[in-house]
Amino acid sequence: xxxxxxxxxxxxxxxxxxxxxxxxxxxxxxxEIHVFEKGEDCIEKLHLKxxxxxxxxxxxxxxxxxxxxxxxxxxIKKIDPDIDVVMLSGQDKIEVAVKTMQYGAxxxxxxxxxxxxxxxxxxxxxxxxxxxxxxxxxxxxxxIWLAIGFGALALLxxxxxxxxxxxxxxxxx
Amino acid sequence: MSTASDLTFMRTFSGxxxxxxxxxxxxxxxxxxxxLNQMDEFSQKMDWKSLKTTSHSLKSQMKYMGMALxxxxxxxxxxxxxxxxxxxxxxxxLSKLRSQVALAVTELENELSKL
Numbered sequence: 263x264x265x266x267x268x269x270x271x272x273x274x275x276x277x278x279x280x281x282x283x284x285x286x287x288x289x290x291x292x293x294e295i296h297v298f299e300k301g302e303d304c305i306e307k308l309h310l311k312x313x314x315x316x317x318x319x320x321x322x323x324x325x326x327x328x329x330x331x332x333x334x335x336x337x338i339k340k341i342d343p344d345i346d347v348v349m350l351s352g353q354d355k356i357e358v359a360v361k362t363m364q365y366g367a368x369x370x371x372x373x374x375x376x377x378x379x380x381x382x383x384x385x386x387x388x389x390x391x392x393x394x395x396x397x398x399x400x401x402x403x404x405x406i407w408l409a410i411g412f413g414a415l416a417l418l419x420x421x422x423x424x425x426x427x428x429x430x431x432x433x434x435x
Numbered sequence: 436m437s438t439a440s441d442l443t444f445m446r447t448f449s450g451x452x453x454x455x456x457x458x459x460x461x462x463x464x465x466x467x468x469x470x471l472n473q474m475d476e477f478s479q480k481m482d483w484k485s486l487k488t489t490s491h492s493l494k495s496q497m498k499y500m501g502m503a504l505x506x507x508x509x510x511x512x513x514x515x516x517x518x519x520x521x522x523x524x525x526x527x528x529l530s531k532l533r534s535q536v537a538l539a540v541t542e543l544e545n546e547l548s549k550l
Contacts, residue, residue, distance in 0.1 A: 275492070320492070374495075
């Protein structure tokens with residue numbers, strides 16, 4: 263079964279946006295939510311195994327030396343590729359969005375009034391994607407076990423036939 | 436008469452919950468004036484990168500407070516700083532932004548007192 267982790271990290275140095283997003287996602291989902299102002303703090307807490315990280319593209323408006331969102335994204339993917347990262351940015355630029363996707367982001371949300379609804383949709387899409395991934399893995403495992411089972415059954419029947427315990431092989435063999 | 440701020444989005448977003456509106460607007464009121472001071476400092480030091488980052492951050496917050504003109508000015512500042520071209524416009528833009536924020540602060544405080 264795919265890992266359906268119920269923890270979200272929000273990493274944004276804009277406390278107003280972070281608080282609003284936290285309140286919105288708390289209301290609309292059943293995830294536990296942790297907020298970080300800096301990417302470094304988020305990376306330090308990745309052992310808590312968040313399923314989703316909402317990550318601001320610019321993370322240095324408060325601390326000029328803080329690492330930026332792209333660096334944090336790369337670090338997260340290096341440490342735990344199963345974490346889905348949704349980038350947040352005030353820039354509605356396709357090249358920025360493409361760049362974040364190339365680095366492995368699941369989605370890119372432009373900050374604005376619709377950002378909260380889009381964030382909620384992203385959580386839903388990630389959950390659905392993970393669930394489908396889990397189902398696909400289950401079917402794959404089931405197929406493998408069925409193949410092994412049939413193989414073993416065929417070998418048993420052949421053995422029984424060769425040892426004279428049964429006369430004829432079934433038609434499917 | 437036009438206003439510098441508009442809490443329509445904030446009211447919808449919070450489902451009309453006055454405590455939430457107070458919380459978000461209160462955070463903005465606490466953060467915006469120091470951000471403007473920082474922006475003035477960055478401008479004097481010609482630190483365009485820092486000015487761009489602070490304008491960018493303030494712009495997002497102003498959008499949620501319905502400060503359309505304020506957000507537009509912040510966007511202009513962000514663009515100028517990114518391109519490092521037309522920087523002579525910065526003092527005037529900062530002054531306009533300061534006026535917008537001052538107006539919005541009065542309006543928002545007034546709105547909060549009614550909640």
